[in-house]
Amino acid sequence: MSQERLRGPFVTAADIAEHAGVSRSAVSRTFTPGASVSSAVRARVLEAAGQLGYRVNRLAQSLTNARSNIVGLVGTDFHQPFHAECLATLSATLLADGFQCMLLNAANAESDMGAIIERVLDYRVCAIVVMNGTPPSHIVKECLDNGVPVILVNKPMPGFAVDTVVTDHAGGGRAAADRLLAAGCRRLAVVSSGARTASLVGRLEAFRDRAAEAGVCVRVWEEGPTDYGAGREAALTMLADDAIDGAFCVTDLLALGFLDAARLDRGRRVPDDLSVIGFDDIPQAAWNAYQLTTFRQPVRLLTNQVMQVIRQRAENPATPHAVFTLPAGLVVRMTVRGLAAQEGKP
Numbered sequence: 331m332s333q334e335r336l337r338g339p340f341v342t343a344a345d346i347a348e349h350a351g352v353s354r355s356a357v358s359r360t361f362t363p364g365a366s367v368s369s370a371v372r373a374r375v376l377e378a379a380g381q382l383g384y385r386v387n388r389l390a391q392s393l394t395n396a397r398s399n400i401v402g403l404v405g406t407d408f409h410q411p412f413h414a415e416c417l418a419t420l421s422a423t424l425l426a427d428g429f430q431c432m433l434l435n436a437a438n439a440e441s442d443m444g445a446i447i448e449r450v451l452d453y454r455v456c457a458i459v460v461m462n463g464t465p466p467s468h469i470v471k472e473c474l475d476n477g478v479p480v481i482l483v484n485k486p487m488p489g490f491a492v493d494t495v496v497t498d499h500a501g502g503g504r505a506a507a508d509r510l511l512a513a514g515c516r517r518l519a520v521v522s523s524g525a526r527t528a529s530l531v532g533r534l535e536a537f538r539d540r541a542a543e544a545g546v547c548v549r550v551w552e553e554g555p556t557d558y559g560a561g562r563e564a565a566l567t568m569l570a571d572d573a574i575d576g577a578f579c580v581t582d583l584l585a586l587g588f589l590d591a592a593r594l595d596r597g598r599r600v601p602d603d604l605s606v607i608g609f610d611d612i613p614q615a616a617w618n619a620y621q622l623t624t625f626r627q628p629v630r631l632l633t634n635q636v637m638q639v640i641r642q643r644a645e646n647p648a649t650p651h652a653v654f655t656l657p658a659g660l661v662v663r664m665t666v667r668g669l670a671a672q673e674g675k676p
Contacts, residue, residue: 411613497658513601517573518574520538521564628656
């Protein structure tokens with residue numbers, strides 16, 4: 331191949347047709363699964379494509395077919411460890427299954443998510459997965475009116491014909507309360523953030539309600555962002571006295587900040603004086619410095635369910651929409667008094 335060709339624009343189907351001595355439609359049929367083309371013509375086209383370095387223009391195909399194999403992944407907090415893991419797992423699975431990914435990061439500006447999704451629609455996407463954040467209702471309606479399935483992860487949206495894949499946040503919150511109560515904790519706290527997303531609120535309220543059923547009052551912290559610093563600030567404030575002996579942090583990032591401040595700034599011994607449970611099971615939770623007992627969000631199961639919905643919608647758009655709820659599994663480590671000795675480390 332000449333240097334001019336290497337430096338030039340993309341090779342077109344017309345270039346292949348001219349080089350192979352066939353029609354433009356023969357090139358198109360060669361690269362269209364299931365289309366009719368003779369073995370001799372196919373061989374000539376493929377040989378020419380190999381020589382010239384031809385790549386099929388998938389965007390052009392999507393214009394012809396009125397739908398592409400692109401899945402739009404939309405979210406706001408991809409820097410958070412759990413969301414980053416979900417993104418990595420889902421995007422890899424989509425690519426392995428023959429889909430293309432279009433990532434649009436709303437960068438913590440949820441008011442702009444509508445414009446972000448509108449941009450995705452311009453590319454004839456076959457589905458949109460909202461991985462976190464809240465899409466405006468009128469944008470969801472526009473997607474559905476255009477026949478584009480919308481799949482929400484950990485974000486219920488009642489009243490809309492969308493599929494939702496969620497972790498059992500309330501179940502995890504109740505189980506966290508049961509674990510701390512079983513460990514003998516009677517002065518409980520729950521640490522969340524000012525974000526008040528559906529998943530965080532679900533964990534917090536279920537924990538508080540379960541403790542109330544046992545006759546135990548719970549101190550609540552809901553301030554700041556959902557990060558390490560907010561967890562640390564919560565511990566500095568709430569542990570100024572010795573009243574609290576058990577804390578449920580509704581994310582692991584909050585729990586890690588809470589643990590560091592409890593141990594280093596407030597002199598609390600974990601788990602002897604204070605038991606702590608997190609939620610998500612991010613990689614840092616297993617670090618030796620933390621060994622955090624937590625609830626694992628089933629990332630692989632979430633991903634598999636999202637993939638199943640995408641395939642099902644492609645094959646049968648009329649399939650009834652559903653909410654798929656997946657369990658949060660307890661991961662026993664070393665931050666709850668007596669728990670590791672009773673059940674062992676995973």
